[in-house]
Amino acid sequence: MSTQATKKPFGVPWETDPFVTPWPEMRPFWAAAAEGRFLMPRCGDCGKYHWHPRAVCPFCHSRKIEWIESPGRGTIFSFSIARTWSPPHAIAFVKTAEEPVILTQLVDCDFDALRIELPVKVKLAPVEAGRWMPFFAPER
Amino acid sequence: MSLSGAAYIAGAFEHPTRFAPDKSVALLHAECARGALDDAGLTFRDVDAYFCGGEAPGASPAYMADYLNLNLKHLSGGELGGSGPIGYIGHAAAAIQAGKCDVALITMAGRPRAVGQATGTEKQNFPSDIPFSPFDVAFNWSILTIYGSYARRHMHEFGTTSEQMAWVKVSASHHAQHNPNARLRQVFTVEEVVNSRFVADPLHMLDCCVITDGGGGLVVTRPEIAKSLKRPLVKLRGHGQAMTVNNGGMVDMVHTGAALSGPLAFAEAGVRHADIKYASVYDNFTIMVVMQLEDLGFCKKGEGGRFVMDGNLISGVGKLPWNTDGGGMCNNHPINRGGMTKAIEAVRQLRGEAHPRVQVPDCNIALASGPGLINGVGHYHSTAILERE
Numbered sequence A: 001m002s003t004q005a006t007k008k009p010f011g012v013p014w015e016t017d018p019f020v021t022p023w024p025e026m027r028p029f030w031a032a033a034a035e036g037r038f039l040m041p042r043c044g045d046c047g048k049y050h051w052h053p054r055a056v057c058p059f060c061h062s063r064k065i066e067w068i069e070s071p072g073r074g075t076i077f078s079f080s081i082a083r084t085w086s087p088p089h090a091i092a093f094v095k096t097a098e099e100p101v102i103l104t105q106l107v108d109c110d111f112d113a114l115r116i117e118l119p120v121k122v123k124l125a126p127v128e129a130g131r132w133m134p135f136f137a138p139e140r
Numbered sequence B: 001m002s003l004s005g006a007a008y009i010a011g012a013f014e015h016p017t018r019f020a021p022d023k024s025v026a027l028l029h030a031e032c033a034r035g036a037l038d039d040a041g042l043t044f045r046d047v048d049a050y051f052c053g054g055e056a057p058g059a060s061p062a063y064m065a066d067y068l069n070l071n072l073k074h075l076s077g078g079e080l081g082g083s084g085p086i087g088y089i090g091h092a093a094a095a096i097q098a099g100k101c102d103v104a105l106i107t108m109a110g111r112p113r114a115v116g117q118a119t120g121t122e123k124q125n126f127p128s129d130i131p132f133s134p135f136d137v138a139f140n141w142s143i144l145t146i147y148g149s150y151a152r153r154h155m156h157e158f159g160t161t162s163e164q165m166a167w168v169k170v171s172a173s174h175h176a177q178h179n180p181n182a183r184l185r186q187v188f189t190v191e192e193v194v195n196s197r198f199v200a201d202p203l204h205m206l207d208c209c210v211i212t213d214g215g216g217g218l219v220v221t222r223p224e225i226a227k228s229l230k231r232p233l234v235k236l237r238g239h240g241q242a243m244t245v246n247n248g249g250m251v252d253m254v255h256t257g258a259a260l261s262g263p264l265a266f267a268e269a270g271v272r273h274a275d276i277k278y279a280s281v282y283d284n285f286t287i288m289v290v291m292q293l294e295d296l297g298f299c300k301k302g303e304g305g306r307f308v309m310d311g312n313l314i315s316g317v318g319k320l321p322w323n324t325d326g327g328g329m330c331n332n333h334p335i336n337r338g339g340m341t342k343a344i345e346a347v348r349q350l351r352g353e354a355h356p357r358v359q360v361p362d363c364n365i366a367l368a369s370g371p372g373l374i375n376g377v378g379h380y381h382s383t384a385i386l387e388r389e
C-alpha cells in the first residue's frame, strides 16, 4: 500500500489541502491516509469508535482519542445514485465493522449490483485538493 | 414556563412571484416584510424585533435591519435552513414573553431560479472549518443523494414503495391546481411520478420539490396587540425545536427531527393528534413527508407509506389535509426553504382564508413542521402548533 503514497495524480501534496490545514489535530489521519493506511478514531476512555473523526469523543467528551488502524471493512447501510451528474456516481452510507456509519462515495462498482448489506472495503484515493479520502468499493 | 398563548401570528404574506430576475434578494425581503405588515395592519414603525435566516444578505439580520431602517430592541438569526422561520415563531414568542419586544418581523426570501441554481443536485460547498467538511465534501454528495439514501433505507426496513411516496406529490398537485400562483398546477398521477426519470434513485424527478424565487413574511405580536388588530386571531399554542445529530456515526437513518420537535410542540400545546385539523409538513422530497408524519405521531413508524396513500392527505378526501397550497412539491419553495410557506398556509387555514376548494371546515388547530439545515444524517427541525381563537 505504501507505494500509493508516491503516486500524486493531481500533483498536489496533502499537507497544503485547505481542508487539512485548519485542523492541526487531524494531521495523523491525513498523513496515514496518504500512505494508504485508514485510521479510525477510538476513545481511550469509553472505548467507542466514532465518525467523522474529531479530537473530542462525542460520547464521553474525553480528549484521549487514539488512532487505530482499520482494515476498513463494512457493509452498505444505504445508498443513492446521482444519475444526472457527469459522470454519475454512488453516494453511500457504510456501516463499518467498528460500528460508526461513514458517508462515502462508492468506486469500482456496478450500480445495478449495489444493495443494502453488500460487503465493501475502504479504498483510499487522493482528491484534487491533495488529501486522500476513504472511498469504498465492493469486496471482491 | 410555556410559550402557549405567549404570542399571536398577526400577519402572514407569501410573495406571489416564483421568478424574480429583476429584483434583488434584499428587495424581495423588503416586499415580504411589507406584505406581512400590511396583512397585520401594522407599519415598519411598529416593528421592534426582527428575525431572518442564512439566506438573507450577509446571512445576518443586521444588514436587512439597516436596509429597512428598523428601530429594534431585539434581533436574532442565523443559518437554521428551511424550517428556520417556524423556529423563529418560537424565538419571537419567547422574546415577547420575556418582555424584550412587542412586534416581531420574520422574513425569508431569495432567487435561486433567477441565478440558475440547480439546487438539489449541486455539490454542497461547505467551508473547510465545518467539522465534517474534510471527511465528506470531496465525495460530491448533494441534498438529493442524502435524501435518496434516506428513502432507500426506509424502503428496505419497512417495505415502503415508490408508488406510496408518489402519493405525496399527487396529493400536493391536487391542491396546487387551485392555486393561481403555484409553480406547477398540473395534476399528477402516481404513474407519472414513478415513471419520471431517476435523479438520485430511488428518488425520481417528481419526488422533488420545485425551485422558485420569492419568499414570505410573518408578524408575531404580543396578545394585546393582536387583539387590537382587525385580523382573525391565530395563537401560538405549542412550539418545539431540535437538532438531530450524527451521533458519532451511530445513526438509523429512518428518523427525522420531527421525532424530537413534534413531541415538544404537542406537549406544550396540550393537544392530541386527533385535534389537528390541518398539517403543513415540509415536503422537500416525498420521503421526508412519509417519515415526518410517522415521527410526528400521525401514524406508527414504518406505516407512513401506507398513511399517505389513496388521497389521505388531500383536503376533502383524506383524514389529514396537508399542504393545501400545493406545498414545496408544486406551489412554492422559495430559495430552497419550505418553513415560511408552511407557516403561512397554516395561518390561512386557521383564518378560513385558504382557497375554498381546499379550505378545511372549522379549522381551529393546525400544525406547521419541517426540517432545516442538513448536516450529514442530522438536521435542524422545528414544529409549531397554532390555534384560531
Ligand SMILES: [Zn+2]
Binding pocket: A043, A044, A045, A046, A047, A048, A057, A058, A059, A060, A061, A062
Ligand atoms: Zn469516549
